[in-house]
Amino acid sequence: MISEHINRGVCSRKTVVDLAPDGTINDIRIVGGCSGNTNGIAMLLKGMKAQDAIERMKGIDCNGRGTSCPDQVARALSEAIKNLG
Numbered sequence: 001m002i003s004e005h006i007n008r009g010v011c012s013r014k015t016v017v018d019l020a021p022d023g024t025i026n027d028i029r030i031v032g033g034c035s036g037n038t039n040g041i042a043m044l045l046k047g048m049k050a051q052d053a054i055e056r057m058k059g060i061d062c063n064g065r066g067t068s069c070p071d072q073v074a075r076a077l078s079e080a081i082k083n084l085g
Contacts, residue, residue, distance in 0.1 A: 003083050005076030009067045012038055015076035023050045023081060033069050041070060050077040 005015045012033030018026040025045050030038035045053050054074045062068035 001080065001084060003076065003080035005072065005079055007032075007069070007072040007076075009065050010062065010069050010072055012069045012072065015073050017050075017076050017080040019050055019077075019080045019084060021084065023084065024048070025050055025053065025077070028073065028076075030069060030073065038069055041073060045073070050081055053077055054081075 001019050001021070003017045003019070005017070007013055007015055007030075010033065012030050014031040016029040016031070018028070020026050025048050028042045028045050030042055032038075054077050057070035058074040060068045060070045060074075062071075
């Protein structure tokens with residue numbers, strides 16, 4: 001199942017998540033932001049359970065913004081899990 005999340009408060013613009021029915025991350029694409037970092041995050045997350053990734057990245061802050069690209073990925077994953085229903 002593919003889900004899109006519009007990122008807010010960070011340099012990246014959007015996170016596209018492809019979750020398997022069991023909540024495993026098949027693929028993730030972060031649009032915009034620091035290419036090396038966002039591509040690295042995406043590669044590390046492939047094959048991981050979405051809930052485990054959320055627990056590791058939720059609440060990470062970037063320079064006092066109250067969020068970060070990893071935090072936005074965690075939010076995108078949370079939305080995708082809800083959409084799995």
